[in-house]
Structures are given as structure tokens and as C-alpha cells.
Amino acid sequence: MLSVIEILADCRLFTAVPAKSFQRLAAMARLAKFRKGQMIFRENEDCPGVYVVGKGMVRVFKTGAGGKEHVLHIVEAGGTFAEVAALGGFKVPASAEAVEATLCALLPQPLFRKALEEDHPLCLGMLSGLSLWVKHLVGLLEDVVLRDAAGRIANYLLDARRTADGAVALPSLKRYVASHLNLTSETFSRTFRRLIDAGLISIGKKNHVLIVAPERLRSVAQGILPKV
Amino acid sequence: MLSVIEILADCRLFTAVPAKSFQRLAAMARLAKFRKGQMIFRENEDCPGVYVVGKGMVRVFKTGAGGKEHVLHIVEAGGTFAEVAALGGFKVPASAEAVEATLCALLPQPLFRKALEEDHPLCLGMLSGLSLWVKHLVGLLEDVVLRDAAGRIANYLLDARRTADGAVALPSLKRYVASHLNLTSETFSRTFRRLIDAGLISIGKKNHVLIVAPERLRSVAQGILPKV
DNA sequence: TCCGAATCTTGATCTGGATCAATTGCGGCA
DNA sequence: TGCCGCAATTGATCCAGATCAAGATTCGGA
Missing domain, CATH: 1.10.10.10 (Winged helix-like DNA-binding domain superfamily/Winged helix DNA-binding domain)
Structure with missing residues (x-):
């Protein structure tokens, strides 16, 4: 069984985070387990925090009129989801479901935001992580529209x-x-x-x-x- | 004629930035003027920095095979563009063109990044600004795909x-x-x-x-x- | 090993929006 | 005021991908 430390250490978003900040994250994290097919959250719910996938696979998707779904993101080990809502403090803009049995580390939203406010290097790391995510989204958009x-x-x-x-x-x-x-x-x-x-x-x-x-x-x- | 201070003060992305950090931004900014139809930068060029529009209108677009264009963003007074590339330090992922005569404040990339590294509140403000931008992009994607x-x-x-x-x-x-x-x-x-x-x-x-x-x-x- | 259910493949048809092709309308300018 | 040129509208046709409809595979479980 993976520990939160192992999960966080393996996560791209935190590679730029210095050791001390990392400790803090590890201390606040708790494990979250999901069965295959289990919903993790639904669009418009409050954001529980940042999820880091340690094992398994999660699909993040939006649902449109008539139940049509679109998969925004397939998250595997090392990836994160719900970061944006956690950072911005708004409701989650999409739903998440475990596609297989999945183990995540969850950084609870209030603690995480507090850490950000107090920890500058962490903040910087998250900024560059987020900008990559934006780049990815623009790529997706490009895909759908131009290809x-x-x-x-x-x-x-x-x-x-x-x-x-x-x-x-x-x-x-x-x-x-x-x-x-x-x-x-x-x-x-x-x-x-x-x-x-x-x-x-x-x-x-x-x-x-x-x-x-x-x-x-x-x-x-x-x-x-x-x-x- | 607008000053850089006025332009920056009117910008959503910096509303959460405290006065002291704001001063610093204002000090590094310089004005950039563009004629109607003038290209500001092209996809894959180095990022000059963060542009803040004070007056006029800019369209940010990607070009696909066969010259097909897609407008990612229409930026008017108070909006910003190229923030993401400036933050992440990569090449600009899209082109920008002034649709009308446009006046911008430009925060040059090296100075801006230096400010981020040294200024924690600024960093936090940018994080929440960016997360809004991600939300917007997800909305766009939803639009194209589900509507x-x-x-x-x-x-x-x-x-x-x-x-x-x-x-x-x-x-x-x-x-x-x-x-x-x-x-x-x-x-x-x-x-x-x-x-x-x-x-x-x-x-x-x-x-x-x-x-x-x-x-x-x-x-x-x-x-x-x-x-x- | 075999069974059943879900997924994947393949085929036939339909359709929203693109493309091609004229007009029409409007804003700037002498 | 009237002309010029770009943008917008409108109409006719076309096409990539969706939808509908069967089969063919694959895989988990007993």
C-alpha cells in the first residue's frame, strides 16, 4: 500500500516544491480510496481539496444537455485533479469518477490554501504547475477545433x-x-x-x-x- | 493618454494584488502601442512579458493546418494576455493581433518573474487570477464540445x-x-x-x-x- | 474451461454546419 | 452626394462525423 509521502513524491505538480514545503503537504494529506466506478465528486459540488492519484485511474468529465459527456482529462498515477477549484476556492467545474480501483492522496482545501498563503516556494511551484495545465487545455482546445x-x-x-x-x-x-x-x-x-x-x-x-x-x-x- | 498605472489599476488579474506589490509592477511596466491590424507576436516566439490592455482590442488566436484560425480570446480593456507563457517561461502558444488601435502596458518577462519570486502576495494574486483563466478555458471547451x-x-x-x-x-x-x-x-x-x-x-x-x-x-x- | 455481459468493430444512413457562390448593406472618403 | 470596398446576409450544395443497427471480441467470474 502506498503512503501519502510516496504518492506526493511521485507527483509532477510538486516536483518544484522544496523539501520543507513538501513536508507540510505530506503532513496534511490523507488517503482516499475509491472502488472501480465510484464517483469522487460531481460538477458544482464544493471542492474537497487537491487530489493526487497514486494508483489507478480517474476520469474527469463534464456533462452536457441530454447527458452527453466529455472527458476533460484522464488522470493516472502522478497526476492531480481539482487543483484549480481548490486554488480559486470555487465549486468543482466537472465531475470525477474512478475508472478502476484508485488510491489518492487528498490535500484538504482549507489546509492547502493556508499553506499556500504562508509558503511562498510552494506558491511558485503551483504557479508553474498551473501554467502547464493551461497550456494543456489550450492544446486540447486546439485539437478539437483545428484538427x-x-x-x-x-x-x-x-x-x-x-x-x-x-x-x-x-x-x-x-x-x-x-x-x-x-x-x-x-x-x-x-x-x-x-x-x-x-x-x-x-x-x-x-x-x-x-x-x-x-x-x-x-x-x-x-x-x-x-x-x- | 492612459498611464501604466491607470491601465494596471483597471486590470482584473491584479485586483487581488496589495498596494506595495502593485507599485512594483507599475514601476517595471512600459507602454506598448499597436496600430490597427498590427501583429503583436506570433505563435512560438519568445514571450516578451505580460500584456495588459488599456484601450483597444486584441485577438489571440491559433493557426491550424491550411491557415484556419481559431480565436482563443478577445481581449479588451482590463484584460491580459501572454500571462501564462510569461509565468511558465515558455514560448507563446498562440499569436496576438491588434484588432483596433490598441494601448497596452507590458510587464517585461524577466522583471515580472523576478517580482513573483520575491513577492508572495503578488504570487497569490496571480494564482487566483490564473485559476479563473483555467475556468474560462474549461468553459470554452465545454462550449465547443457540448453545445x-x-x-x-x-x-x-x-x-x-x-x-x-x-x-x-x-x-x-x-x-x-x-x-x-x-x-x-x-x-x-x-x-x-x-x-x-x-x-x-x-x-x-x-x-x-x-x-x-x-x-x-x-x-x-x-x-x-x-x-x- | 465455459458462459454471459460489456466493449469493440463494421456497415448503412442521416445531419449540422462548412463551403461555395451571389447579393446586399454599410462606413469612410473625396 | 455618390462611389468604393469590406463585411454581412442569404441561398445551394457538400461532407465529416454522428447516429442507428447488427455482429464479433474480449474478459471477468464461477
């Missing part, structure tokens, strides 16, 4: 974290990846197939994707559609 | 700042509003007309829009399409 289906998938694959053998591991359900890219799973499946048939990628074991032709994939991501 | 054309326009009108008489003043060119909502100007025009015909809004003098039926407009924004 077609193939471009979005290509871009996603190129940006995704690789496993040791250079493959991309898709998060559990393809459906969630599709929603993240604002595609239906049908369109995702079809477009994926086209990329395979065109020889740009190939499928390995257990949801692992090999990038066969990175250059060509890159040009697809830039909007040059694959001919066939 | 149809009418819903986006309705939502835009409801969120926009009102003039004294309760009307919404559209930024100079409708075309830019359309792009901001990820619509072509043709679709924007048509959908706008439908909202007028349905009696939800009406057009006043000089690009001013009156919201006739706020309730019904709100339900359109939530995805209940106007029947006719």
Missing part, C-alpha cells in the same frame, strides 16, 4: 507517455479516449483502423499501440490527411 | 459584459466572434437570425444586442433548441 479525427488521434498518440518498449498504452477503455478526443467510439474505431491499414501504427498486446511511422503520423497530426 | 451553434451564441451573449442599458456590445467584427465560438460567419449570421426571429434577442444600434427573453435564451444555452 480532424485522424489528426486528433495522431496527436494524442504522439503526446502520450510511452512504455519502456516505446509503445503507447491506451487507458483501459477506448471509449474514454474517444470521448477525450471528442469522437464517438465508432468514429474512433474506424479512424484507428485507417491508421493501421495505412501502416502508420500497429497494434501490440493488450491495448498497446506501436508507432510504426512517427514522421508520417506527425504529418497527419499537422493536418495532412493520409491518402488512403 | 450546438445556437447554444454557443446564447451562452456567449449571457456571459458577455453588459453596457449601462443592459445590452451586449459585440466586438467590432462579427467574424471574430464567430471564430471565437468555432463557427463560420455564415452559420453565425444564420443562427443569429433564428434567435431574432424566435424573439429571444433583438438588435439595437451599432452592434448592440438586446436580450429580450433571458429565460428562454438560457434554456437554449442549456441545449433546449428553439423550436422554430
Whole structure:
């Protein structure tokens, strides 16, 4: 079982946080466990604090009219969510659900804000963490607006974290990846197939994707559609 | 002619910044003037610093394959742009152009970062400013992904700042509003007309829009399409 | 090992908004 | 006042991706 210290130490958002501030965070954190499929919070609830994922996977999504969902973010070990609402002190703007059994460290909102107010290096670290998150969001927006289906998938694959053998591991359900890219799973499946048939990628074991032709994939991501 | 002090004082991002820190910002700022149509910077250039608009209008946009543009943000007096790149220290992720003759205060990047490092209250103020910006971006994303054309326009009108008489003043060119909502100007025009015909809004003098039926407009924004 | 349920794939059809193509309207200027 | 040029409107058509509808796989559990 992971400890809060281990979880926090493994989190990108806090890499820039000096040891002393880190101690303080570790002291306030408590563990939060979620079953597969369990809702962590719903849109518009009060923000419990900053969640840091230690193990498992969480999807953060907005729900629109008619129950249509859009996955804003798929958070795996080392990632955080609800940071923004915790910082700004407003209601959470989206819902979060554990996609698999998940273990998080939770930094409770009031303590966390107090720490920020008193701890300047922590504050700085969070600023640069947040600016990365903004950059990511702008990237997402760019994706949805300026790229077609193939471009979005290509871009996603190129940006995704690789496993040791250079493959991309898709998060559990393809459906969630599709929603993240604002595609239906049908369109995702079809477009994926086209990329395979065109020889740009190939499928390995257990949801692992090999990038066969990175250059060509890159040009697809830039909007040059694959001919066939 | 506006002074840097006046410009900064009128800026939302710095409302939470205490007087002393404010002085420091004012001291480092310099004025930057742009002609109508002038490019301020282009995607991927080094970030000159934080721009605060005092007068005029700036559009911040990304360019995709085939020259297609998407307006991320229309910045008017009191708004800022390039803050994120300045904070994070990376290249600007989008281009900026003055839509009309524009006067900005520029907080040069190295001085600004130095101030952040030394000034904790400033840092805190920026954190809450940034978190609002993230919220805005998530809203944008939600818009593009979960709403149809009418819903986006309705939502835009409801969120926009009102003039004294309760009307919404559209930024100079409708075309830019359309792009901001990820619509072509043709679709924007048509959908706008439908909202007028349905009696939800009406057009006043000089690009001013009156919201006739706020309730019904709100339900359109939530995805209940106007029947006719 | 086998079963059942959920996910994924594949095919056929539909549609919102884009694109292409004229007009029409308006603001600035001599 | 009348012309010029850009922006907005309006109409006709097109298309990427959604939706609807079956099958084919995959995987957890007994």
C-alpha cells in the first residue's frame, strides 16, 4: 500500500516544491480510496481539496444537455485533479469518477490554501504547475477545433507517455479516449483502423499501440490527411 | 493618454494584488502601442512579458493546418494576455493581433518573474487570477464540445459584459466572434437570425444586442433548441 | 474451461454546419 | 452626394462525423 509521502513524491505538480514545503503537504494529506466506478465528486459540488492519484485511474468529465459527456482529462498515477477549484476556492467545474480501483492522496482545501498563503516556494511551484495545465487545455482546445479525427488521434498518440518498449498504452477503455478526443467510439474505431491499414501504427498486446511511422503520423497530426 | 498605472489599476488579474506589490509592477511596466491590424507576436516566439490592455482590442488566436484560425480570446480593456507563457517561461502558444488601435502596458518577462519570486502576495494574486483563466478555458471547451451553434451564441451573449442599458456590445467584427465560438460567419449570421426571429434577442444600434427573453435564451444555452 | 455481459468493430444512413457562390448593406472618403 | 470596398446576409450544395443497427471480441467470474 502506498503512503501519502510516496504518492506526493511521485507527483509532477510538486516536483518544484522544496523539501520543507513538501513536508507540510505530506503532513496534511490523507488517503482516499475509491472502488472501480465510484464517483469522487460531481460538477458544482464544493471542492474537497487537491487530489493526487497514486494508483489507478480517474476520469474527469463534464456533462452536457441530454447527458452527453466529455472527458476533460484522464488522470493516472502522478497526476492531480481539482487543483484549480481548490486554488480559486470555487465549486468543482466537472465531475470525477474512478475508472478502476484508485488510491489518492487528498490535500484538504482549507489546509492547502493556508499553506499556500504562508509558503511562498510552494506558491511558485503551483504557479508553474498551473501554467502547464493551461497550456494543456489550450492544446486540447486546439485539437478539437483545428484538427480532424485522424489528426486528433495522431496527436494524442504522439503526446502520450510511452512504455519502456516505446509503445503507447491506451487507458483501459477506448471509449474514454474517444470521448477525450471528442469522437464517438465508432468514429474512433474506424479512424484507428485507417491508421493501421495505412501502416502508420500497429497494434501490440493488450491495448498497446506501436508507432510504426512517427514522421508520417506527425504529418497527419499537422493536418495532412493520409491518402488512403 | 492612459498611464501604466491607470491601465494596471483597471486590470482584473491584479485586483487581488496589495498596494506595495502593485507599485512594483507599475514601476517595471512600459507602454506598448499597436496600430490597427498590427501583429503583436506570433505563435512560438519568445514571450516578451505580460500584456495588459488599456484601450483597444486584441485577438489571440491559433493557426491550424491550411491557415484556419481559431480565436482563443478577445481581449479588451482590463484584460491580459501572454500571462501564462510569461509565468511558465515558455514560448507563446498562440499569436496576438491588434484588432483596433490598441494601448497596452507590458510587464517585461524577466522583471515580472523576478517580482513573483520575491513577492508572495503578488504570487497569490496571480494564482487566483490564473485559476479563473483555467475556468474560462474549461468553459470554452465545454462550449465547443457540448453545445450546438445556437447554444454557443446564447451562452456567449449571457456571459458577455453588459453596457449601462443592459445590452451586449459585440466586438467590432462579427467574424471574430464567430471564430471565437468555432463557427463560420455564415452559420453565425444564420443562427443569429433564428434567435431574432424566435424573439429571444433583438438588435439595437451599432452592434448592440438586446436580450429580450433571458429565460428562454438560457434554456437554449442549456441545449433546449428553439423550436422554430 | 465455459458462459454471459460489456466493449469493440463494421456497415448503412442521416445531419449540422462548412463551403461555395451571389447579393446586399454599410462606413469612410473625396 | 455618390462611389468604393469590406463585411454581412442569404441561398445551394457538400461532407465529416454522428447516429442507428447488427455482429464479433474480449474478459471477468464461477
